[in-house]
Amino acid sequence: RLLMTLRRLVLLREGMRFLVCFNKTWANAVLSTPAKKLTRREWYSFTPVKSRHFPRQWVSTDNIPALGMMSVQNPEEVIDLDVLPAAVRGMTQLNRDLFQKTVALPALKVRKELINKVMKPLRNVAIKRPGLKRVIEDSEDEIYRLILLDPDKISCLESFGASERTVLKEYNVDLQVLKHNLIMTYEHFKSEEILKAVLPVGQDVTTGFSRVGHIAHMNLRDHQLPYKHLIGQVIMDKNPGITSVVNKLNIIDNTYRNFQMEILAGEDNMIATVKENNIMYEFDFSKVYWNPRLSTEHGRIVDLLKAGDVVYDVFAGVGPFAIPAAKKNCKVMANDLNPESYKWLVHNCKVNKVNEKVQTFNLDGRDFIMGPLKDDLAKQIEAIALKENRTSIHIIMNLPGMAIEFLDAFRQLLEEPCTADALPTVHCYSFSKCDEPAKDVQRSAEHFLKTSLEEHFSVHLVRNVAPNKEMMCISFKIPVKVLCRNRMVKDNTEEPAPKRLRSEDATVAVDYSDL
Numbered sequence: 001r002l003l004m005t006l007r008r009l010v011l012l013r014e015g016m017r018f019l020v021c022f023n024k025t026w027a028n029a030v031l032s033t034p035a036k037k038l039t040r041r042e043w044y045s046f047t048p049v050k051s052r053h054f055p056r057q058w059v060s061t062d063n064i065p066a067l068g069m070m071s072v073q074n075p076e077e078v079i080d081l082d083v084l085p086a087a088v089r090g091m092t093q094l095n096r097d098l099f100q101k102t103v104a105l106p107a108l109k110v111r112k113e114l115i116n117k118v119m120k121p122l123r124n125v126a127i128k129r130p131g132l133k134r135v136i137e138d139s140e141d142e143i144y145r146l147i148l149l150d151p152d153k154i155s156c157l158e159s160f161g162a163s164e165r166t167v168l169k170e171y172n173v174d175l176q177v178l179k180h181n182l183i184m185t186y187e188h189f190k191s192e193e194i195l196k197a198v199l200p201v202g203q204d205v206t207t208g209f210s211r212v213g214h215i216a217h218m219n220l221r222d223h224q225l226p227y228k229h230l231i232g233q234v235i236m237d238k239n240p241g242i243t244s245v246v247n248k249l250n251i252i253d254n255t256y257r258n259f260q261m262e263i264l265a266g267e268d269n270m271i272a273t274v275k276e277n278n279i280m281y282e283f284d285f286s287k288v289y290w291n292p293r294l295s296t297e298h299g300r301i302v303d304l305l306k307a308g309d310v311v312y313d314v315f316a317g318v319g320p321f322a323i324p325a326a327k328k329n330c331k332v333m334a335n336d337l338n339p340e341s342y343k344w345l346v347h348n349c350k351v352n353k354v355n356e357k358v359q360t361f362n363l364d365g366r367d368f369i370m371g372p373l374k375d376d377l378a379k380q381i382e383a384i385a386l387k388e389n390r391t392s393i394h395i396i397m398n399l400p401g402m403a404i405e406f407l408d409a410f411r412q413l414l415e416e417p418c419t420a421d422a423l424p425t426v427h428c429y430s431f432s433k434c435d436e437p438a439k440d441v442q443r444s445a446e447h448f449l450k451t452s453l454e455e456h457f458s459v460h461l462v463r464n465v466a467p468n469k470e471m472m473c474i475s476f477k478i479p480v481k482v483l484c485r486n487r488m489v490k491d492n493t494e495e496p497a498p499k500r501l502r503s504e505d506a507t508v509a510v511d512y513s514d515l
Helices: 024-030 034-038 065-069 112-119 162-170 191-198 222-238 292-303 322-327 339-351 365-385 403-410 437-449
Strands: 008-013 017-021 101-111 135-137 144-148 178-184 210-212 215-218 244-248 261-266 271-276 279-284 310-313 331-335 358-361 393-397 425-432 457-466 469-477
Touching: 101 112, 112 144, 144 178, 191 222, 210 292, 215 222, 222 244, 222 261, 271 292, 279 322, 279 339, 292 322, 292 457, 310 322, 310 365, 322 331, 322 339, 322 358, 331 365, 339 358, 358 365, 365 393, 365 403, 393 403, 403 425, 403 437, 425 437, 437 457, 437 469
Parallel strands: 215 244, 310 331, 310 393, 331 358, 393 425
Antiparallel strands: 008 017, 101 144, 101 178, 135 144, 210 215, 244 261, 271 279, 425 469, 457 469
């Protein structure tokens, strides 16, 4: 019955051993419970047979004499590097000693002066584990070294490729694959493997985090909270440079855009130093908003600017738009309502030596628009009209939870009309949970502007924040009829159609009849 269900029987070395291949489903029906520990791969390696590993009614050397020559590994010696000791399951306080186990790894014995020559052709089959050396000393002979091999790739000489065997023969390396008993410890396992072994079977494992300087910021799920301190310690152990791990306790829904957090592991030091797009920033992560996932978006907007442009940053935070803009020799006015953000904005301007190019304000966004921004915008537009200034004007509004609601502050903001070339370009961020987020953001912007943007805008997908929640950026020139009370264009010439913004994103056309 065994022979009828075997998929393949390959003679590897006459008179010594056979290779038997069978699938997992059939193995579960045939093998006893102890021997099922072997059934983790489609192909299996066996060492000397012990009859207790197989039900006698299925397998016996009386019925299948050739099986007496077969070798089967002791279940306790199965080479499975990914399986951790069962004793770690369910622990809530990290005990590193319980992760220790012994495995028998395949190895090659090579003279130490030949190690560098043979390691390159063997790099794809050598063991690769965190903190595990590929080459170790041979305790039996000091002139030799042992090269540890990946048990998933090498089990015998025939496992080597033709090119690898050629190199080994060229250097007269003994082609015998040895076994080396290796003690694996906590240091040899990855964070994913450790947490998968600790958390209950079937539960999701979270190892991802946002890195903010020396801080790892995690968003743990409810079922992971009983293990939160262990998770924090593992993350800190396995990520060099991380000295503090925190977990967010609530969503960002307050005025200052920061959130409550708890320390899972490490030091209580929230003063972070980060480098983004070659610029250094310092801030108290517990009191300001910073998201490293926005680095690309910061760079995208800054790339639109050129020297001499004017930038108004309505919700500046600690300066990720304002400071690189100033580095490009733009004139910048940056504002933030959060006193802590304002403090670190001023600090970062000084650290990056752009404090003379950035005017900073600690105002509500609407007050900033209708005060300092309004006054300076009128001057900039007048300079452009007099041909004294050939620059562009950009208004950045990065407060995706509510920035779009501030667009009504631009309605009839200025008394005098201006030319189309002088109209400021707004980059306004918003969240959307709609199936068509671009249309949703466009409709919202038009609602607060009380006008149609027609085709003179672009919408850019910044990132996916959560399932069915996107962060978007809509860019457009403020129409003259919105910005100016006197809608007549200077020189009594007809207002030219605003130039369509260049963007890789397709412009969205929608029905405006309901606005």
